[in-house]
Amino acid sequence: MNSQKEVELFKRRCKRLISKIRKDFPLLKNTTINFKVKKLKSGSMMSTRIFCNYTLTADFEKYKDASDKELTGVLAHELSHFESYWKKNIWEMLKFGFLYIFSDKFVKKVERQTDIIAMKRGYREELLANRLFLRRTSSKEDKKRLKKYHYLSVKEIKKRLKKFRERNRNDSRN
Numbered sequence: 001m002n003s004q005k006e007v008e009l010f011k012r013r014c015k016r017l018i019s020k021i022r023k024d025f026p027l028l029k030n031t032t033i034n035f036k037v038k039k040l041k042s043g044s045m046m047s048t049r050i051f052c053n054y055t056l057t058a059d060f061e062k063y064k065d066a067s068d069k070e071l072t073g074v075l076a077h078e079l080s081h082f083e084s085y086w087k088k089n090i091w092e093m094l095k096f097g098f099l100y101i102f103s104d105k106f107v108k109k110v111e112r113q114t115d116i117i118a119m120k121r122g123y124r125e126e127l128l129a130n131r132l133f134l135r136r137t138s139s140k141e142d143k144k145r146l147k148k149y150h151y152l153s154v155k156e157i158k159k160r161l162k163k164f165r166e167r168n169r170n171d172s173r174n
């Protein structure tokens, strides 16, 4: 049973984390991001844009036990979505919505790209922590969804993280 208070605290925690990481998403500087909690049938967090209205919807049940780091990973992924929405005009946004509903291939492409943006913005460790969390806690359907839509797998994220660390080590040596 989750009390209203628990949900309120969760909302506050997410909002605090969003305001902490949004500096790394400069295109969203003047964008208001609404935050909502709702039970989601598939997936655990969702970002939508309707005109100038950017809304992030989170499933409390699925994320209530996540650490700040695990939450930050998914929030960085969602802010990456918002940045690409921000670049679109209304027609491009409609096309996006249409394709997202009807083309699995399109969803795959979008979700992988979004993971890559989040990592490039510096949220590699957090994304990995998030995927490990989801692997531990997700329902069978959500796990299937993660796999079907080719979000970066734990293995792929680790590989990119390793490469990034090696590059950093070399840079600091030079």
Ligand SMILES: [Zn+2]
Binding pocket: 077, 078, 081, 111, 114
């Ligand atoms: Zn996504």
